[in-house]
Amino acid sequence: MRKLLTAALCLATTVTATGCGATVEPPADSKSSAITLSNCDHKVTYDKVPRRVVTNDVGITELMFALGLEDRMAGFAMPDDKGDLSGVPWKDGYNKVKWLSKDQLTRENVLDARADLVFAGWNYGFRDDSGFTPDALKKLGIPSYVLTESCRNGRTKTSRGIMPPLDALYADLTNLGKLFGVEQRAAALIADFKKQIAGVRAKAPRGEDRPTVFLYDSGQDQPFTSGRYAAPEQIITEAGGTNLMHDVADSWTTVGWESVVERDPDVIVICDYGDVSAEQKKKFLLSYAPLRNVSAVKHRRIFTLDYADLVESPRNPSAIARLGAYLRTVAAGGGGKG
Known part of the structure; x- marks a missing residue:
């Protein structure tokens, strides 16, 4: 990677x-x-x-x-x-x-x-x-x-x-x-x-085929995630997905696991940084009982991006391209619910 x-x-x-x-x-x-x-x-x-x-x-x-x-x-x-x-x-x-x-x-x-x-x-x-x-x-x-x-x-x-x-x-x-x-x-x-992102947008799933995506930064008691004002919102959107927490009028913020379960994301994107590795975060998500019936967990649709991909940085376009390619495979497999 x-x-x-x-x-x-x-x-x-x-x-x-x-x-x-x-x-x-x-x-x-x-x-x-x-x-x-x-x-x-x-x-x-x-x-x-x-x-x-x-x-x-x-x-x-x-x-x-x-x-x-x-x-x-x-x-x-x-x-x-x-x-x-x-x-x-x-x-x-x-x-x-x-x-x-x-x-x-x-x-x-x-x-x-x-x-x-x-x-x-x-x-x-x-x-x-x-x-x-x-x-x-x-x-x-x-x-x-x-x-x-x-x-x-x-x-x-x-x-x-x-x-x-x-x-x-x-x-x-x-x-x-x-x-x-x-x-x-x-x-x-x-x-x-802009040219690179436009190319991804042109191939992105549309309508009900767009997968819903939950950004998981960290946290076990409560997940730290992105609302609509931080970079992941637009990275997810341009890649062809819908940010699960788009309606949260904040940037980086904490939400409850019950809202994640209720909204049932198709894909979870892990932000890779910190003392807890991406693999450890993935292991937690796959083993956390309240998430066992969430689509992303049931089908093991978990994708990892680096911290620098998900904050404002010159890595954003590459992150959009890589996430876009992954979301297209999810949509092609019938994973998107819109």
Whole structure:
């Protein structure tokens, strides 16, 4: 699966990713004037092109790598439970950029790295409980860029999400392209992603043939899953399925097993990360008594995607392609209920 992922991602990023041996234009060294971007419905002005960016988590870090901006980075923070990073097209970025912390970013990480920009997101580094926020960094004279998928910080469930997840991906690539002077690179990447996804959409099951899909992140007493505002919603939809928890007006959230049983998903997608392996998660799902009559469990229709496939990242199109191929086999076998 890792080899297939690498091949698919290299194909998706041939014109842009330095990790696949492509030729790209160098980043701009400077800008003669300030750059103003729209980030999370706010106008944000950057006085100069950042040279020492610090990122939090795998998806955000790989957005920088996919644009060939590793030379503009001072480091990244990321737990070491995000899978094999040596097989991704941007492995050179991981080799070049310093791994600052195997936890979330802190004020100390940022100051030690002499960062001139922090690229993170709410629940992807930024958090109120620890005081690590864009406002707190601003007081230190350090600007921030907030991951668009995470724009709302979750104080209320109705405050999550400002645009579809893939649109958030394209918005961030466009903004980063403008900020770092690599607009052509960003545009080419976006165009290639859209083309790849359109190809999957054209072959996707329709109507009642579309399988229902439950995203299982973690949890045994209660499952942690994705509502309609996180990336899995659109990944599942574009792949040809229907997110079982589409009506949940939240991003990543906890639900009850009774709702999963009642809705009877055709397919369960496991998010592979953390101390509990995908195989252990699968074993739990297949042995958990309340799920024994759920279609996905009865027919052992359980598919695994990496964490980085399921958060906003340049791996999203490849994830859609691989999940789409699997859902088409389910639909062809009569597994979809709509």
